[in-house]
Amino acid sequence: MPATTTPTQARKVSEVDQWHMETEVAIVGFGGAGGCAAIQVADSGGKAIIFEVASASGGSTAMSSAEIYMGGSGGTRVQRACGFEDTTEAMFTYMMMSAGPQADEDKIRGYCENSTAHFEWLCELGVPFKDSFHESRAIMCLTDDGLLYTGSEKAWPFAEHAAPAARGHNLYVEGDNGGPLFMKIVTENVEQRPAITVEYEVRALTLICDDNNEVVGLVVRKDQQELNVRATKGVILCAGGFVMNDEMLRKHAPKLTRGNQAIGNPGDTGAGIQMGMSAGGAAINMHEGFISLPYYPPASITGGILVNDKGQRIINEDVYHARLGNAILKDEGERFYFIVTVEQYGDYEKMNFMAAEVCGTGETVAELEAELQLPGGSLQHTVSFYNDNVAHGSDPMFHKASEWLQTLEVPLVALDVTPGRGSFWPYFTLGGLDTLPSGEVVREDRSVIPGLYAAGRTACGVVRRAEGYSSGMSVGDATYSGRLAGKAAAAR
Amino acid sequence: MPATTTPTQARKVSEVDQWHMETEVAIVGFGGAGGCAAIQVADSGGKAIIFEVASASGGSTAMSSAEIYMGGSGGTRVQRACGFEDTTEAMFTYMMMSAGPQADEDKIRGYCENSTAHFEWLCELGVPFKDSFHESRAIMCLTDDGLLYTGSEKAWPFAEHAAPAARGHNLYVEGDNGGPLFMKIVTENVEQRPAITVEYEVRALTLICDDNNEVVGLVVRKDQQELNVRATKGVILCAGGFVMNDEMLRKHAPKLTRGNQAIGNPGDTGAGIQMGMSAGGAAINMHEGFISLPYYPPASITGGILVNDKGQRIINEDVYHARLGNAILKDEGERFYFIVTVEQYGDYEKMNFMAAEVCGTGETVAELEAELQLPGGSLQHTVSFYNDNVAHGSDPMFHKASEWLQTLEVPLVALDVTPGRGSFWPYFTLGGLDTLPSGEVVREDRSVIPGLYAAGRTACGVVRRAEGYSSGMSVGDATYSGRLAGKAAAAR
Numbered sequence: 001m002p003a004t005t006t007p008t009q010a011r012k013v014s015e016v017d018q019w020h021m022e023t024e025v026a027i028v029g030f031g032g033a034g035g036c037a038a039i040q041v042a043d044s045g046g047k048a049i050i051f052e053v054a055s056a057s058g059g060s061t062a063m064s065s066a067e068i069y070m071g072g073s074g075g076t077r078v079q080r081a082c083g084f085e086d087t088t089e090a091m092f093t094y095m096m097m098s099a100g101p102q103a104d105e106d107k108i109r110g111y112c113e114n115s116t117a118h119f120e121w122l123c124e125l126g127v128p129f130k131d132s133f134h135e136s137r138a139i140m141c142l143t144d145d146g147l148l149y150t151g152s153e154k155a156w157p158f159a160e161h162a163a164p165a166a167r168g169h170n171l172y173v174e175g176d177n178g179g180p181l182f183m184k185i186v187t188e189n190v191e192q193r194p195a196i197t198v199e200y201e202v203r204a205l206t207l208i209c210d211d212n213n214e215v216v217g218l219v220v221r222k223d224q225q226e227l228n229v230r231a232t233k234g235v236i237l238c239a240g241g242f243v244m245n246d247e248m249l250r251k252h253a254p255k256l257t258r259g260n261q262a263i264g265n266p267g268d269t270g271a272g273i274q275m276g277m278s279a280g281g282a283a284i285n286m287h288e289g290f291i292s293l294p295y296y297p298p299a300s301i302t303g304g305i306l307v308n309d310k311g312q313r314i315i316n317e318d319v320y321h322a323r324l325g326n327a328i329l330k331d332e333g334e335r336f337y338f339i340v341t342v343e344q345y346g347d348y349e350k351m352n353f354m355a356a357e358v359c360g361t362g363e364t365v366a367e368l369e370a371e372l373q374l375p376g377g378s379l380q381h382t383v384s385f386y387n388d389n390v391a392h393g394s395d396p397m398f399h400k401a402s403e404w405l406q407t408l409e410v411p412l413v414a415l416d417v418t419p420g421r422g423s424f425w426p427y428f429t430l431g432g433l434d435t436l437p438s439g440e441v442v443r444e445d446r447s448v449i450p451g452l453y454a455a456g457r458t459a460c461g462v463v464r465r466a467e468g469y470s471s472g473m474s475v476g477d478a479t480y481s482g483r484l485a486g487k488a489a490a491a492r
Numbered sequence: 493m494p495a496t497t498t499p500t501q502a503r504k505v506s507e508v509d510q511w512h513m514e515t516e517v518a519i520v521g522f523g524g525a526g527g528c529a530a531i532q533v534a535d536s537g538g539k540a541i542i543f544e545v546a547s548a549s550g551g552s553t554a555m556s557s558a559e560i561y562m563g564g565s566g567g568t569r570v571q572r573a574c575g576f577e578d579t580t581e582a583m584f585t586y587m588m589m590s591a592g593p594q595a596d597e598d599k600i601r602g603y604c605e606n607s608t609a610h611f612e613w614l615c616e617l618g619v620p621f622k623d624s625f626h627e628s629r630a631i632m633c634l635t636d637d638g639l640l641y642t643g644s645e646k647a648w649p650f651a652e653h654a655a656p657a658a659r660g661h662n663l664y665v666e667g668d669n670g671g672p673l674f675m676k677i678v679t680e681n682v683e684q685r686p687a688i689t690v691e692y693e694v695r696a697l698t699l700i701c702d703d704n705n706e707v708v709g710l711v712v713r714k715d716q717q718e719l720n721v722r723a724t725k726g727v728i729l730c731a732g733g734f735v736m737n738d739e740m741l742r743k744h745a746p747k748l749t750r751g752n753q754a755i756g757n758p759g760d761t762g763a764g765i766q767m768g769m770s771a772g773g774a775a776i777n778m779h780e781g782f783i784s785l786p787y788y789p790p791a792s793i794t795g796g797i798l799v800n801d802k803g804q805r806i807i808n809e810d811v812y813h814a815r816l817g818n819a820i821l822k823d824e825g826e827r828f829y830f831i832v833t834v835e836q837y838g839d840y841e842k843m844n845f846m847a848a849e850v851c852g853t854g855e856t857v858a859e860l861e862a863e864l865q866l867p868g869g870s871l872q873h874t875v876s877f878y879n880d881n882v883a884h885g886s887d888p889m890f891h892k893a894s895e896w897l898q899t900l901e902v903p904l905v906a907l908d909v910t911p912g913r914g915s916f917w918p919y920f921t922l923g924g925l926d927t928l929p930s931g932e933v934v935r936e937d938r939s940v941i942p943g944l945y946a947a948g949r950t951a952c953g954v955v956r957r958a959e960g961y962s963s964g965m966s967v968g969d970a971t972y973s974g975r976l977a978g979k980a981a982a983a984r
């Protein structure tokens with residue numbers, strides 16, 4: 001893992017003897033947030049330079065599926081074409097529940113109210129979405145369909161409170177290729193705007209502050225030289241999260257160290273967050289992140305039950321995969337199994353993300369229970385209780401939706417989903433600089449640091465925990481928050 | 493709740509036109525940490541001023557039971573007299589498990605290795621401990637006994653990994669009066685040392701930093717005037733946590749807002765943490781705190797079972813009350829009940845802390861299950877499964893220790909321990925400034941801020957989460973970390 005080389009003290013303007021470059025808005029990082037920020041600066045009549053440490057644009061957005069979570073206001077064009085008349089209130093309620101106690105109501109309100117307009121903005125950039133609905137339960141869409149369910153919208157308890165609607169917008173491209181296409185389009189848009197300059201292979205080192213603690217520029221390293229960049233309207237930090245910084249992970253988000261696959265680009269070292277902190281910015285929600293057991297596809301696994309080492313079920317198995325994964329991480333149990341029928345197991349070996357191994361089979365439940373070393377009678381009770389209720393079409397304990405209620409008939413198969421035993425646990429960070437909805441970075445007392453903005457995973461955005469995550473919320477947040485920061489900086 | 497009035501930007505020394513006071517070490521806050529810090533400064537040959545916003549010493553330590561968690565090195569005098577030959581390794585293992593993934597190994601190692609010496613130091617101050625053991629399971633000792641179990645030492649999984657020993661040291665005083673006595677003794681010790689001055693009713697406002705970001709003093713408000721205090725050796729922040737600051741709680745530790753009784757003094761506004769952040773200090777573990785359901789005494793409740801709204805048990809009921817409380821908070825369930833026999837209920841009404849109301853009784857388990865609206869058959873299975881195993885002297889699911897395994901015979905009583913339904917949920921914060929074991933405050937990159945120290949709840953100490961809390965860890969940490977900070981500052 002690359003260590004950060006960012007000093008955590010901002011440079012004083014009194015120590016700057018020469019300005020090597022000047023712009024209105026300096027943007028650190030050319031992923032989804034930085035790219036959209038730059039476009040918005042230019043379209044607001046401003047000038048921007050993007051500093052990107054890599055030799056090309058992309059960031060973590062290009063590595064993602066680039067699903068984008070959008071809806072409300074009666075539905076986007078794609079939603080309406082697919083029969084979803086999504087309301088802003090339903091989307092707001094769902095996203096508030098998603099963020100849970102950490103929710104930033106103002107940010108979520110703004111995101112939901114402006115979401116269909118954001119869709120239109122993306123379309124104007126040239127981002128293509130097909131007016132078609134992908135029916136099957138998937139983590140990412142491998143077809144070119146434009147819309148799918150990407151969260152827990154149809155699952156308890158969300159569906160009880162917010163009318164479900166599919167909001168995951170998928171780019172019009174076959175396979176898991178949304179990210180590269182999205183960043184290609186954003187990059188083309190950046191290149192078409194003369195007001196934007198891009199400096200690749202340039203590392204941002206630290207911010208430059210004046211005597212009033214206002215951010216007036218930043219120090220970058222280019223061709224092994226330190227250059228002082230003056231930014232007359234401000235600096236926007238879009239440098240990703242800190243998933244690649246082991247020390248920060250251990251210190252702030254030890255939960256994530258239970259994962260085994262960091263999701264992000266090598267630049268996600270937390271340097272942007274550290275730069276913001278050095279100018280007085282408060283970092284919040286640093287303990288949280290996305291961490292998940294991606295147990296579908298095949299969707300058929302959803303018909304099975306998840307049990308802990310007491311043979312107890314712990315959650316409705318039809319939720320989003322990160323919500324189920326987090327139920328495992330929160331449970332006191334030391335071992336966890338997915339119990340499925342042979343039919344549900346199906347072609348699991350041909351197509352699965354979670355990589356959990358078969359650790360037991362049983363011609364009877366008692367046999368499987370013994371093989372898994374569960375307390376005698378525990379799994380037998382759980383299965384018979386579950387089956388008895390399935391026979392009546394209900395799941396009184398966990399409220400799994402009826403479409404997934406299937407009798408567990410022997411022989412049964414157990415998949416070991418214990419963290420650390422081979423199953424796949426991807427993770428990335430969700431903590432970052434505290435910002436106003438405008439993208440302005442604030443101090444611990446929420447006073448604004450003049451001239452400093454953050455967006456994407458460098459900021460703490462609308463999506464705040466794995467338990468309520470839905471795919472598409474990060475790219476949605478990055479692109480939308482980037483735009484707001486660009487607009488605010490340009491208007492300064 | 494009093495809002496903090498602390499500006500979150502440090503004052504520059506260039507803005508200081510006059511020093512109104514001067515000392516070597518300025519200490520903010522006169523609770524357990526600040527008092528012990530001052531004593532240690534004086535005993536190291538240094539001079540100190542303590543600034544206390546209240547009109548008397550005390551802080552949250554005086555409001556506590558002042559149990560002090562100490563042991564290792566073969567045992568303190570009291571432990572040895574009571575038959576506990578405690579080892580440093582056992583204490584270290586237990587405390588590492590207690591802190592979990594957030595553990596600071598260096599701090600915990602130092603705390604355990606020096607714990608019996610800390611006991612001796614307290615004895616030399618005049619803190620009295622009786623060489624007697626309090627047998628019964630208690631949250632606080634209402635007798636004058638000197639030693640009791642105050643954590644989960646004898647419970648699974650701790651007892652499997654670390655030889656249990658009682659480490660909660662209780663002052664030689666009847667009733668829950670340890671805190672006032674402890675602070676009386678500390679205050680007398682402070683007053684006996686001419687090198688220490690105490691300024692009461694003086695509020696610390698902000699730190700003063702020089703051009704190298706070194707802390708050289710602080711601004712205080714005394715008699716409605718702002719005074720600049722020069723501190724040639726440094727400033728020690730011992731101003732408590734942030735449990736009284738609603739805004740910080742909601743932002744950083746929303747879990748704690750599920751509690752209904754803030755534990756602390758009115759000065760716990762987070763002002764010390766904010767001052768440290770303003771000088772570049774990193775705050776860590778800000779999402780964590782102590783939050784608990786104090787379900788004993790009467791100890792007899794421990795013989796019952798805790799179930800969620802699925803009728804499932806979720807934890808061994810013989811753990812420390814904050815560990816059980818947190819199992820409730822982590823569970824997806826919406827309702828929680830303690831199910832006890834009439835005998836276990838006993839004289840619950842006469843003496844209980846948790847204040848949970850009886851919400852159901854049943855001549856049969858089925859009757860109680862129906863009354864509690866639990867899924868049909870769920871509680872019946874849980875109770876019969878539990879009883880079957882109790883008959884064999886075991887608890888294969890949760891490993892409750894055999895001394896607490898009692899058959900649940902009807903009639904049964906249900907106590908509603910759902911958060912928000914009347915039961916008592918005390919809470920306080922456990923996040924704070926990141927410090928080295930010496931008390932030196934560090935930045936996000938762990939570089940030291942010269943001249944700045946923190947101790948007690950203003951720092952993030954050895955105790956980091958409710959799930960592993962034991963009573964006495966906070967006063968133990970406050971007094972010990974205060975001493976280390978005092979020693980380090982005096983030696984500067």
